[in-house]
Amino acid sequence: MSNHSEVNQLQLPAEFTRVFALQQRAYASHRNPGLAVRRERLRKIHRMMIAHKDELIAAVNRDYGCRSSFETRLTEIFQVQDAALDACKRVKSWMKPQKRRLDVTQYPLARAWTFPQPVGVIGIVVPWNFPIAMTFQPLICAFAAGNRAMVKMSENSAHLARLLQTIIPKYFAEDELAIFDDGNGRGPAFTQLPFDHLFFTGSPQTGRAVMANAARNLTPVTLELGGKSPCVVAPDYPVRKAAERILWSKMLNAGQICTNVDYVLIPEGNVGAFVQAARAVAQARYPDLTNGDYTAIIDQRQYDRLLAMLADARAKGATVVELCPGQSGDAARRLMPPYAVLNVTDDMEIMQREIFGPLLPVRTYRTREEVVAYIGARPRPLALYVYSNRRELQDYYLNNTISGGVTLNDGLLHGSMHSLPFGGTGNSGMGHYHGIEGFLTFSKLRPVFKQSPWRALDMLMPPYAGRASKLLDFMMKLKR
Structure with missing residues (x-):
């Protein structure tokens, strides 16, 4: 002490x-x-x-x-x-x-x-x-x-x-x-x-x-x-259901969660369907972003940081999609509406820093190997989310990526289980x-050894020639 x-x-x-x-x-x-x-x-x-x-x-x-x-x-x-x-x-x-x-x-x-x-x-x-x-x-x-x-x-x-x-x-x-x-x-x-x-x-x-x-x-x-926790939507998983579950976690606490989905990886050709479903889900759940169900960004500095991140993505060619069209939130109260950000590139700030807000970058992929390579080339995330009903594909992503924790076919929930350890690895933490x-x-965790009045070790005391040596030879043979 x-x-x-x-x-x-x-x-x-x-x-x-x-x-x-x-x-x-x-x-x-x-x-x-x-x-x-x-x-x-x-x-x-x-x-x-x-x-x-x-x-x-x-x-x-x-x-x-x-x-x-x-x-x-x-x-x-x-x-x-x-x-x-x-x-x-x-x-x-x-x-x-x-x-x-x-x-x-x-x-x-x-x-x-x-x-x-x-x-x-x-x-x-x-x-x-x-x-x-x-x-x-x-x-x-x-x-x-x-x-x-x-x-x-x-x-x-x-x-x-x-x-x-x-x-x-x-x-x-x-x-x-x-x-x-x-x-x-x-x-x-x-x-x-x-x-x-x-x-x-x-x-x-x-x-x-x-x-x-x-x-x-x-x-x-x-x-x-924290870090940038990826979410992979597999080709076999229903797009509507994926959107429902991803939007729940992304809009909870206005996205201000260390284990939140930081970007989504969608198969080529499925982006339009995903965005359409995400819009429908967001509008149904939050018909009025100012009615008390939706949480504010914590302070002006964080609010301005998110706006700057969005502006940087637009300036570099991203397509920004309102997920609650017609609702501007309330800037005075720091109620920021959710956005999907399409056509993102790695030079954008939104793909370099943890977002911690209601912005959802969407990337496309062709193969599972491409997904694994992309995730593996970046700092280890606090969480990984995989949406697939195929056990073989779930196992592929589990075995070929590393993260703090994993939820399959949902978001955030591994972190709420008292029976599961919570913690990061590498850039996302330790312990x-x-x-x-x-x-x-x-x-x-204190180790204790208590010796008995008679001990087998006494048979291995010097001089080593004779009984001690023969006994050690016998013990070593048992371990071959």
């Missing part, structure tokens, strides 16, 4: 160092909380979601300017409630020691096992796009593993941060959990604290800076980043959370 003097040398904000020292002392006095303590912390999170649902929804809505209350309930409140209950149910089995086999030199009476142990004080850096879920989903894993946590919110989640700072003390002592607002860019300072594990969700660019800060203290990191993998991320 790092000592408090190391923190002071970094000249960090006093409230950071005070709470960090407080949590370190609490961890030192109670290093391995029992099942009852862990379950109670998880139940408190569940009770908090129920008791303060309306306040949480309202705070996120204020931060966005317009955030669909239904989407906040579904993707944040419900997900956290479900995750807390699931972890509460399963944590007993996760905590159990696991027996491991012995090698031949340790038979017959020795024992070997592993047991998970809390690592200590966890730092969690929360993004703005799903600020409730991304506060409490990793926290559920950290609490199930028996840790304490400090959480730093995004600058775009100021209302939610203030609300949580009011609510949290009703449920948790400061030495268990503390919430901090961004406070004019205090993120870099927060990630310089010598946490026992640092969990960050955000962009690859910021992730590099976070990892560099953590490296100063040899702090282990989990990085949940996992959710379920047992999240529990293990925030645990030290």
Whole structure:
């Protein structure tokens, strides 16, 4: 465990160092909380979601300017409630020691096992796009593993941060959990604290800076980043159904999701049918983009970035298609209508950067090999989506690409499964959370070997000539 003097040398904000020292002392006095303590912390999170649902929804809505209350309930409140209950149910089995086999030199009476142990004080850096879920989903894993946590919110989640700072003390002592607002860019300072594990969700660019800060203290990191997640629609899959499911994920939270479809690969000749179907779906689901069902772009900087991306694509020859024709959204409220962007080329900004908005580039392809080559030539994405009813084609794409996670014949849903690990690879991140993998991320899986009063190894003691050598020769023959 790092000592408090190391923190002071970094000249960090006093409230950071005070709470960090407080949590370190609490961890030192109670290093391995029992099942009852862990379950109670998880139940408190569940009770908090129920008791303060309306306040949480309202705070996120204020931060966005317009955030669909239904989407906040579904993707944040419900997900956290479900995750807390699931972890509460399963944590007993996760905590159990696991027996491991012995090698031949340790038979017959020795024992070997592993047991998970809390690592200590966890730092969690929360993004703005799903600020409730991304506060409490990793926290559920950290609490199930028996840790304490400090959480730093995004600058775009100021209302939610203030609300949580009011609510949290009703449920948790400061030495268990503390919430901090961004406070004019205090993120870099927060990630310089010598946490026992640092969990960050955000962009690859910021992730590099976070990892560099953590490296100063040899702090282990989990990085949940993003990137350009491809979606492949196979020739055998119904175009209308693909459009229905792709548009659901692309317009959810106005496309501001790290695992969202970033571009679609469509067989040559199917683009017109796909766009026609996408238009019909978008208009049916969002007859009025200003009625509260559709979420705003988080701030003016992001709104302007998306407009610039669209303008760059047009200037370089792309065809921009309105998916809700006749609806301009509301620029003052940053309600941006969805667009399909056709005839895209790799020199366009929309094909170089993660979009994080309701813009949907469409590329065409002729062969599956072409698709695999295109995806493989780019940084590893956080997600891959394949629409095909042919098992052989599904397996081809699974075996010949790599990504953080995969959903077949739908979008986003692998990331909502508590039973599946969530995490990126390469440019899209490192490490996992959710379920047992999240529990293990925030645990030290400690190996233990217990020797018996009599040990087989005594038969291999020097002098080696004679019995020891013959026994070793025999053991080696068994392994041929």
